[in-house]
Amino acid sequence: MLRVLIRKEITETILDLRFMATALLCVVLIPLGMLVNLQDYEQRLAATQQEHQMYRQRYSVPVAPAWGKEEAQGFRPPSVMSLFASGLDPFLPDRVFTSPTGLFRTERHPRLDSAQTLLFGQMDFAFNVTFILSLAALIVSFSAVCGEKERGTLRLMIAHTVPRGKIILAKVVGKYVLVVVPFLVSMLIALLILEMSPNVSIGSHDVWPAFLVILGVTLLFILCMVSLGLCISTFTARAMSSMIWLFFIWVVLVLGIPKVSPIIAEILYPVESENAFSFAKRMAAEDIREEFNQRSKDIEKKYSDQMDKEWNPKFIQIAKKYRNPSSSEYSEEDYLAANKKLNDEWNKANRERYDKLHAVMLPLAEELKRHTAQSLGRLEQDHRNRRKKQVALGLNLSRLSPVSSYAFILAELAGTGVTEMDNLSQNAQRFQEQVKDIYYDQAYNQFNSGQYRPKAYNPFDPPTLPDMTYTRVSLAPVVQTVWPDILLLILFSGACLTLAIAGFNRYDVR
Amino acid sequence: MIEIKELTKRYEDGVLALDHVSYTIQPGEIFCLLGANGAGKTTTVNILLDFIQPTEGQASINGHDCTKFPLEAKKYVSYVSENVQLYGMFTARQNLRFFAELGGKKKLTNQILDDAMRSVGLPEKALTMRLKHFSKGMRQKLGIAIALIKDPPAIIMDEPTSGLDPKSAKEFLDQLDKLREQGKAILMTTHDIFRAKMIADRVGIMKQGRLVAMRERANFKHADLEEIYMQEMQADSA
Incomplete structure (x- = not known):
């Protein structure tokens, strides 16, 4: 049939x-x-x-x-x-x-x-x-x-x-x-x-x-x-x-x-557009950089202040000692010699300060890099997840x-x-x-x-x-x-x- | 062979198409159902062929309930509609073979099919002609051939002579005579009082879903059936 x-x-x-x-x-x-x-x-x-x-x-x-x-x-x-x-x-x-x-x-x-x-x-x-x-x-x-x-x-x-x-x-x-x-x-x-x-x-x-x-x-x-x-x-x-x-x-x-x-x-x-997200990411990166710049500036200032605090009195002292006409040790030649010696010492100390600063700043730079990568990665991941969810929802609806x-x-x-x-x-x-x-x-x-x-x-x-x-x-x-x-x-x-x-x-x- | 008991059909719109109609058609009997349009003739046919379900009552063919076991009941019946519609792109032979196979007649030779078509008066050239080129009368004849090739004990015909020319109608009635001789129980709905008088063993007159009169051949053979019909119609109206 x-x-x-x-x-x-x-x-x-x-x-x-x-x-x-x-x-x-x-x-x-x-x-x-x-x-x-x-x-x-x-x-x-x-x-x-x-x-x-x-x-x-x-x-x-x-x-x-x-x-x-x-x-x-x-x-x-x-x-x-x-x-x-x-x-x-x-x-x-x-x-x-x-x-x-x-x-x-x-x-x-x-x-x-x-x-x-x-x-x-x-x-x-x-x-x-x-x-x-x-x-x-x-x-x-x-x-x-x-x-x-x-x-x-x-x-x-x-x-x-x-x-x-x-x-x-x-x-x-x-x-x-x-x-x-x-x-x-x-x-x-x-x-x-x-x-x-x-x-x-x-x-x-x-x-x-x-x-x-x-x-x-x-x-x-x-x-x-x-x-x-x-x-x-x-x-x-x-x-x-x-x-x-x-x-x-x-x-x-x-x-x-x-x-x-x-x-x-x-x-x-709703998920923000790619352009809006890129902008938000850039802003976040800038904020992080700004924060780290401030921190590095503070550290630099701290080291710089320490140097000033330590060395400025020394320079003032030799200036008072050798450049004051009322001083018994008044002598321009001695001043220049003392100043040169002090400058050499300052330079040495400054190099040491720079090395110390560098030792501090290096982990900071690493941290900046890590933090930026982590934060942006999180943002990226979050955006990607939300975008994926939206796409999945669209795909499921279309099914x-x-x-x-x-x-x-x-x-x-x-x-x-x-x-x-x-x-x-x-x-x-x-x-x-x-x-x-x-x-x-x-x-x-x-x-x-x-x-x-x-x-x-x-x-x-x-x-x-x-x-x-x-x-x-x-x-x-x-x-x-x-x-x-x-x-x-x-x-x-x-x-x-x-x-x-x-x-x-x-x-x-x- | 065909038995209808208290058959009632009320459509969803509330129209009562059949109102407790009962009759039986015996083997070798031609029962003509007369009535105006909307009297309930076709509704009866539709219930017998399981096209629609009755609201009440029972219709059976050869003892098989047409509603509960329609496939079983339809094994014993063939159907000729008022306007036989077949597959226009098929030839007459292809159409006949298809419906014969549906009726359980498998592996019929072309000779058998052609003989069946010749027996209903289809001309030789029509046998292999596509149905789309057939006139209504030719389609009707092929419809009858389809009904006959199944060789069932009962045949239901819904206005079968409608659209047939007088010669074809005469041939059709001759065919019915032969079927009666073969012992077929035939239910034929028709408007054609003249032909009903010529062929029917019994006529039933329907009006507004009710069987208002039933006449044996002896009662109308020498009387004017048209007058009886008109009397019944008027009596009911009065």
Whole structure:
């Protein structure tokens, strides 16, 4: 019975113009999107390789260290999986600049050659699935039940010995197969396009497992959309009503929730902007410096006062002794000799005072450095935590839409998601430490003031700057990260199917 | 075969569509249900086919309660609607095969399907024609073929002659005669008093949800059924 119903659904849909149109869209847009993305990826890869090469030629062996002139740089190559979902890739830094201070910074070169992409949006696989395929799934399924009621065929079907649950199941399977088949065909063409590129190897270990997971998740996402279409179809009496409702829901799920949730998160959990935070950080640093300046001034004054207290009477005494005409020892020559002797002693004492002061100021400078680092670190950490909370709130809110869940999963699997930001920081930190050991510790002295100055090193054995080995997050932890989103997709499709079955059991077929 | 006991249906808006209606249709009997629009004829059919639930009473086919065990009850019945709607992109043969398979008739050869369509008067060229090119009469004939190929002991027909030309209607009545001979219990709702008189073994006249009259063939064979019908309508109005 089920087989008969499925066969009928498939045959009926295949003969429908809507199916032909959506199949054509899939088969054209997905490979086309992949081709465009492949070209973009190859350009980005070539640009990174070129930059890296130029950097190696110029900086790999530093001739002599010079402050601010040489910073060992690391390059983040584009992820091959970004072909599927560009995600945060256009905004993630592609360069890491290390420094002798132990702090690194990251940067991204603005890519004006992709201005058109920025203007019109990236037509990657994720876009094609979330926008085009989701719409195709709804177009194929929106009239599954109410359309049949309108045509009058449902009445005759129900008059036969067919359980209603089987009708719904057959409709889900039939419509699903008819969205999945063009999708798989388009994926096959897309893979052939990728395989033709010398820069992409689908068979490589860092591609095919992630690709298979992407494929599986996409199939699950399509099921979500087909189930949604069917669900609404069982709660409406006319195909037009179903179409209008589904269009509204599609706009909310695809355009509304993912874009509005960060705004709601900002309202619910406000965090100061990056500019405001930078300003606050600068102010905090200035306050700390001011406090320490005052303390160092006080110490200097104390030592200076001690010197004055100790030595001024001595200078006054010899002046009174030798320069007072009423004095019996009045003599300019003796004064000059005594003054010179006293000056020599003062100089010696002053050097000792300076050494003592230095001994006191050095820990103070260390303390300033430590205190500044700790305070700013705390501020930074606090800001980062609050920002993370806000982002998490926004992400969780956006998970009301399966489109968001799907986008998160895809971006994470493609190495262009939120996790990649942390991964980039970890890679950069590793690189910074590596460069510090190999280069900065040999080439720079840290001065008491906390500043760094270049020092000479053996020109016959100059250090070689290492390359940043960029490690991607392996698949297992990524799957662990995206598992809740996969579960949400399963729940969403399950809920839609349950509602569809419940709705159809009460559906008025007249 | 078809049994209706104290069947009542009140819709959510309060309209009483059926008011304690009872009758039984025996095998080999054609029972015509006459009545104006909104009299409750189609509501009866809808309850028998589990399209809607009754408020009170019971409807059963071959002893199976249509509300409690609808799938079991529907095994023994076929349905022809007033305006047969089928899958327009399918051919007549594909439509017939699909509904035959739903009715439990698997692995039917094209020959059997074609014969079934020929038997209801569909022309040869129509057998492989897509339904979207069919006239209403042709669709109606295919609807009858769908009902017959299942070969059930009971058939429910809701205004089946509506839209049929006189020749097709005559062929349809001949078909009904054959079905009666085969022992089928047939419930036919209709406005067509002329054809009801020609074919029915019994007629029931419905008005405002009530079965206001029941006549055996012997009572209307030589009388004017239209007059009886009008009398019942007027009597009730008075």
